[in-house]
Each structure stands twice: as C-alpha cells, then as structure tokens.
Amino acid sequence: MAVRRRQTPVISLRKNPRQARSAQLVKLILEAAIRVLAREGARRFTTARVADEAGISVGSLYQYFPNKEAILFRLQMQEWAQTGELLTRILRDAAQPPLERLRTAVKAFLHSECDEAELRTALGDAAPLYRDAEETIQHRKQGKKRSAVFMKEVLPQATATTRTLAADVVMTTLSSVGKAISETARSRAEVDAFAEAMSDMFAAYLQRLAQASSQDD
DSSP states (O other): OOOOOOOOOOOSOSSOOOSHHHHHHHHHHHHHHHHHHHHHOSTTOOHHHHHHHHTSOHHHHHTTOSSHHHHHHHHHHHHHHHHHHHHHHHHTOTTSOHHHHHHHHHHHHHHHHHHTHHHHHHTGGGHHHHHSSHHHHHHHHHHHHHHHHHHHHHOTTSOHHHHHHHHHHHHHHHHHHHHHHHTSOOOHHHHHHHHHHHHHHHHHHHHHHHHHHHHHO
C-alpha cells in the first residue's frame, strides 16, 4: 500500500501586487490575518476566517496567497523588518554609550520574540521552508551586518576574528534564549528580568574582550 506523503506548503506569494488596488487588497488581507491570529490563535487560523474577516471571497485571497502559511510568512517578514529597523536605530544611537544601547536592544529583541511566538507556532508546518527561504537568508545577513558594525565600535582594538566571534556569541545566545522564553507565557516584568541578566553577562564578556585587546597592543 502506497504511503501518501503530506504536501509541502508553499510560502511565496502567487503574484506580487503591482497596482495600488492590488497592494491595498494584500494589506487588507494581512491586517485581517493579524486580527484572526490574535482572536482565534494558531490552531484555528484558516484562510476562510481571514477572508471573512477581510470581507472578501476566499477566491480573492487565493489570487495572492496560496494557503495560510503564505499569509503567515508574509506577516513574519513584516515582523522581521520592524524588529530589524528598531534594533538598527537603537544600536546606532550615538547619544547613548554602546553597552547601554546593547541593553536596550536586548530588551527590545526579547519582547519582540515573545510577541511573535503565536505567529511562529502557526508557521510550524512551514518552518523547514521559511528557514531556508531567500527572505530569511537576507534577514540573517542584515542581522550579521548590524552586529558587525556594532562590534567594531565596542571592540575597536580587537581583531576581526575576535569581533566576529563576539557577535556570534551574543546573537546565538540571544536568539536561543529569546526562543526559549517565548515558548511559555511570561509577564513583561519577567522578560525584562531576563533582559537585564543577559545584558549584564554580555557587558562583562565584551568588557573582558576589550581589556584583553588593549593589552595585546
């Protein structure tokens, strides 16, 4: 007896909106999707509910989104863009000392991870696809570039290898902890406590690297 394989969901848009009317429709669908996800949760999120919330037919929705995973991935991309812009603004704020900027960025990132938890849960079936999607790859590259610029400021006397390692340690730790704490419901105060503790650890680590680099010169 042949085993039926589960179809792999497609996460790309069927077509890109080129006209203002089409772009408005896609925006309407995504706004409705956010409301449905917030109200119904990941398990009850469907294209039919999104279409009903948006006041359009399912056929109109399918012109752009082949399935619910494609809608959710588009929402994830928007979240990534917003978080990336926020972190870039924080880390480039020359009015604040670098390690204070890092503290603010850590807190913002952890809260963002918790805010996106429901979205990532809903994207579970498509996780292997969106992890390897071109948009995801570009998101990672932008994050590495942002970290490299910041580490060059924090560790000006360190070697490129040391700065790369430092950025990797901070980002890997931050991502892992962010994922872990977002998987259970936590209060804002609890997330802030995690952020403060992590920031203290990162500060101690970077200060040690900076001191070692200055002694090597």
